[in-house]
Amino acid sequence: MVVGSVLVTGGTGYIGSFTALALLEADYKVVIIDNLYNSSPEVINRIELICGKKPEYIQCDVTDEKKLDEVFEKHPDIDNVIHFAALKAVGESGEVPLEYYRVNVYGSLCLLRSMQRHNVTNIVFSSSATVYGDATRFENMIPIPETCPLGPTNPYGNTKFGVETMITDHVNAERGNAKKAGKDEKKFNAALLRYFNPAGSHPSGIMGEDPQGVPYNLLPLLAQVAVGKREKLLVFGDDYASKDGTAIRDYIHILDLARGHTVALNYLRSHSPGVRAWNLGTGKGSTVYEMINAFSAAVGRKLPYEVVGRRAGDVLNLTANATRANTELGWKAERTLEDACEDLWRWTENNPQGYRQEPPKEFLERLKK
Numbered sequence: 001m002v003v004g005s006v007l008v009t010g011g012t013g014y015i016g017s018f019t020a021l022a023l024l025e026a027d028y029k030v031v032i033i034d035n036l037y038n039s040s041p042e043v044i045n046r047i048e049l050i051c052g053k054k055p056e057y058i059q060c061d062v063t064d065e066k067k068l069d070e071v072f073e074k075h076p077d078i079d080n081v082i083h084f085a086a087l088k089a090v091g092e093s094g095e096v097p098l099e100y101y102r103v104n105v106y107g108s109l110c111l112l113r114s115m116q117r118h119n120v121t122n123i124v125f126s127s128s129a130t131v132y133g134d135a136t137r138f139e140n141m142i143p144i145p146e147t148c149p150l151g152p153t154n155p156y157g158n159t160k161f162g163v164e165t166m167i168t169d170h171v172n173a174e175r176g177n178a179k180k181a182g183k184d185e186k187k188f189n190a191a192l193l194r195y196f197n198p199a200g201s202h203p204s205g206i207m208g209e210d211p212q213g214v215p216y217n218l219l220p221l222l223a224q225v226a227v228g229k230r231e232k233l234l235v236f237g238d239d240y241a242s243k244d245g246t247a248i249r250d251y252i253h254i255l256d257l258a259r260g261h262t263v264a265l266n267y268l269r270s271h272s273p274g275v276r277a278w279n280l281g282t283g284k285g286s287t288v289y290e291m292i293n294a295f296s297a298a299v300g301r302k303l304p305y306e307v308v309g310r311r312a313g314d315v316l317n318l319t320a321n322a323t324r325a326n327t328e329l330g331w332k333a334e335r336t337l338e339d340a341c342e343d344l345w346r347w348t349e350n351n352p353q354g355y356r357q358e359p360p361k362e363f364l365e366r367l368k369k
């Protein structure tokens with residue numbers, strides 16, 4: 001039995017593919033669009049290997065409004081969108097901000113307009129903890145609650161803040177217009193999911209993060225050090241006001257994060273909250289050094305690093321207060337940092353070339369059983 005249909009933009013990417021898997025496991029029909037800028041279509045096969053169901057994949061750029069219209073016309077049953085497609089590197093966004101505004105902001109505008117034309121009224125948006133900026137500028141805002149004033153410190157964060165605002169204005173307007181016309185205003189809803197730092201892979205070892213160019217995030221970079229693709233990790237600053245001088249992030253297992261999307265979507269459909277923001281994090285902060293140690297423990301040897309200067313746009317501490325998601329959505333991160341590191345290492349060891357190589361036979365055999 002299909003419980004609903006979801007268009008997943010950026011669905012061959014890291015978080016999108018795990019969410020597509022979680023949606024299929026929760027009996028949603030899933031249509032993925034992606035332009036493969038930072039992903040591989042092979043992940044569709046891996047999703048099928050794991051859950052026995054295959055999402056439909058359509059190559060489509062989210063800034064191509066005509067193509068978006070065609071997708072909605074081909075699938076008139078789609079009644080929800082989860083919007084991942086974006087550029088996501090904090091550092092790079094300071095170098096090519098216009099590209100970040102084009103893909104992240106203009107792409108979201110195209111999507112909302114196309115959804116409006118096709119009467120698709122629920123959206124779950126991939127926002128980010130980056131929208132809070134430096135929460136240590138306030139007293140008592142670490143761990144960060146959703147009520148913390150927003151103030152991104154880099155162009156990437158500004159695009160996420162801008163899209164959150166655009167979605168909020170749009171959904172509120174749609175609700176107001178529907179009410180005036182005596183129509184059902186409650187069908188217009190948005191979840192703004194502010195993720196902290198996703199980590200890890202599928203425990204099977206056949207599905208994980210596979211960035212196409214040079215990765216920017218800490219864990220994929222550490223994974224490259226572990227398999228010898230990179231000599232050492234560069235630690236961006238050891239002069240932060242943390243216990244060991246390195247910056248603090250809240251690393252959340254990718255399976256917990258993916259599950260957060262299905263529960264948020266279910267909540268939109270059952271409670272019709274209008275626009276609501278939820279933090280998805282564990283509530284536990286780890287420094288860069290703690291992450292190097294945790295991943296080194298999973299690998300079984302100490303990974304080399306060198307301290308360099310701070311990265312522009314970085315902040316000291318992004319740790320979530322996830323109480324709202326816990327009380328309202330009934331969602332809580334269940335897996336540990338150790339789980340994330342072990343799963344990441346299993347994926348990396350088995351797939352040093354990412355999705356460009358066949359999964360090991362023993363996995364295929366086991367999954368067939």
Ligand SMILES: NC(=O)c1ccc[n+]([C@@H]2O[C@H](COP(=O)([O-])OP(=O)(O)OC[C@H]3O[C@@H](n4cnc5c(N)ncnc54)[C@H](O)[C@@H]3O)[C@@H](O)[C@H]2O)c1
Nearest residue numbers: 010013014015035036037038039061062084085086088126
């Ligand atoms: N990974 C993180 O640390 C993190 C944290 C918070 C929020 N986010 C947000 O979550 C979302 C997914 O991130 P991810 O880590 O899975 O990144 P990802 O790069 O793995 O996935 C993004 C996907 O979007 C696709 N894409 C990019 N531009 C596109 C375009 N113009 N048209 C269609 N598809 C396009 C890419 O090919 C990729 O498959 C992004 O919106 C990101 O900003 C990520």
Ligand SMILES: O=c1ccn([C@@H]2O[C@H](COP(=O)(O)OP(=O)(O)O[C@H]3O[C@H](CO)[C@H](O)[C@H](O)[C@H]3O)[C@@H](O)[C@H]2O)c(=O)[nH]1
Nearest residue numbers: 088090128129130196197216217218234235236247288314
């Ligand atoms: O080579 C590296 C890469 C990262 N870091 C440090 O590791 C921490 C995590 O950095 P990431 O680049 O992995 O993640 P960010 O927190 O900068 O950003 C990520 O998580 C955010 C949410 O917290 C955003 O949404 C964003 O999309 C996503 O890239 C930071 O302190 C960073 O300075 C290093 O020391 N060396």
